[in-house]
Amino acid sequence: MNQQKIIQSAKAGNREALIQLLKQIEGSIYTTAFYFMGNEHDAKDVTQEALLKVYTKLDTFQEKATFRTWVQRITTNICIDKFRRNKTDVSIEGLEMVLTDYSNIEEEVVNKEMMEELMEQISLLPEKIKSVMIFRYIHEFSYQEIANTLDIPINTVKSYLFRGRDQIQRKMKIAGQGGVHR
Secondary structure (H helix, E strand, O other): OOHHHHHHHHHOOOHHHHHHHHHHHHHHHHHHHHHHHOOHHHHHHHHHHHHHHHHHHHHHOOOOOOHHHHHHHHHHHHHHHHHHHHOOOOOOOOOOOOOOOOOOHHHHHHHHHHHHHHHHHHHOOOHHHHHHHHHHHOOOOOHHHHHHHHOOOHHHHHHHHHHHHHHHHHHHHHHHOOOOOO
C-alpha cells in the first residue's frame, strides 16, 4: 500500500494504517531531531512529541504539501520551540558517525574528527541557516522541499545555504591555520 493510501486509511480511523504510518516516519523524525538537538535524549523527546502531534493533527493534513514536508515542518517547529524554551547551546557530544569501509585506522580517525567538526560548525549556525543546512545535507531535501517545509522563498533557501557553507568554510579555514575556530 502506498503512503497516500495509508494516510487516507489512517485519517478514516484505521488503527493499523496509523501505526504503519507512524513507524514509517519515526526514523526520519529522529534523524532531524538528533541533528537539531545534538543528543540522543532530546532527539527521543522531540521524536515522541512529533509523533504525537502527527497522530493528533493527521486529520488537518491537507495534501497541499507532501506528507514528508508536513512532518518535517512539525519536527522543526518542535525543535525550535525547545531551543527557545531551553536557551542552551547544542552539543554534539556522543555523536557517532558510521564510517564506511576504511581499512586505515588513522584515516578513520581523521574523517571522524572532520565530520564532528563539521557537525559542530553546523550546530553553531543561526537557527534558520542551520535548519536549511540539515534539510539539504542530512535529509537531501530539494530546494523546493526545504522552502515548503520552512515556509520561506526558494531564493532564501539558496541564500541560507550559501551563507552556511561560507561561514563553515571560513571557520574551518581559520581553524586549519592554527587560529581560534569558535
